[in-house]
Amino acid sequence: MRQKIVAGNWKMNLDLAEGKELLLSIIDGQINEGTTAIVIPPFIHLNSFKQMLSHTKIALGAQNCHQQDSGAFTGEVSAAMLKSVGVEYVVLGHSERREYFMEDSLSLSFKVTKVIEKGLRPIYCCGETLAQRQEGEHFEIIRAQVKNGLFHLNEMELLNCVVAYEPVWAIGTGETASPAQAQEIHAFIRKTIATEYGDMVAENISILYGGSVKPNNAEELFNCPDIDGGLVGGAALDANSFIAICNSF
């Protein structure tokens, strides 16, 4: 059975007091057994959140990290530092990082390696822009992102990764990929992995959908055979919405 995951990416939202309030409401909610819920706040909240989460099953994630262990990299945070405050997952290659911070799949492959080396799990994002989809390039773009970011790993390492398909045109726009569009790409990603690593690995990797996931569309998306959960942005900033999405399997 593949792990069912709902990860809430808070992006650069909420100060510490606001963040704690939201987290307390999430902790107070009832998340069904069998769903791994991950809260992914800004770096500065991670340490106090870990303490707040200590008696819960909710996992903690970070939105990025640097590929080196330490050194003169002003403004950066290493995977080892994240590990030291109890982080378990690290989002890598979110389209906002690719677009605004010039990250590409090759540079991300070094971060992926470092995150795994530290015993953390990458949530590796891929997805096409609207122009790329309109040109019919989306399959090739996604294949290249997955291959260049992840295929240097061995089987066991890859099994530690979570993949997130996030069509850029659906992020924060209110426009969701239809379940059929999302399922088509998820099946394609799984096939791409199977071709390189075999069916056992491909069948056991969780592939999340991201892009305007809301309580009213989550169930239909999560019912698709190759969609194992969601990477949620806007709706993760509301406790009721996030909990409802977590319970949409």
Ligand code: PGA
């Ligand atoms: P959204 O963001 O749910 O607000 O579209 C998703 C994401 O960026 O991960």
